[in-house]
Amino acid sequence: MVAGRLAVTVLVTWTALVLLLLAPSLLPERWQYYVYSPASVGLWMLTVLVAPVVTCFVFWPWIRTGNR
Numbered sequence: 001m002v003a004g005r006l007a008v009t010v011l012v013t014w015t016a017l018v019l020l021l022l023a024p025s026l027l028p029e030r031w032q033y034y035v036y037s038p039a040s041v042g043l044w045m046l047t048v049l050v051a052p053v054v055t056c057f058v059f060w061p062w063i064r065t066g067n068r
Helices: 002-026 029-035 038-058 060-065
Strands: none
Touching: 002 029, 002 038, 002 060, 038 060
């Protein structure tokens, strides 16, 4: 069951990151170059790798025991 909670934590983290990536598409088109610059997309890709580890570390008591 630990693996299931771990997978849910990672998938929720990735879903939140994808939604954060898509949210600026609602901004005016002239702002999108700055939001979607190569540097910001590179940082987002790095975050996709690092954020699940941090999230699992923070939620480890819940992942391990299942208690809320």
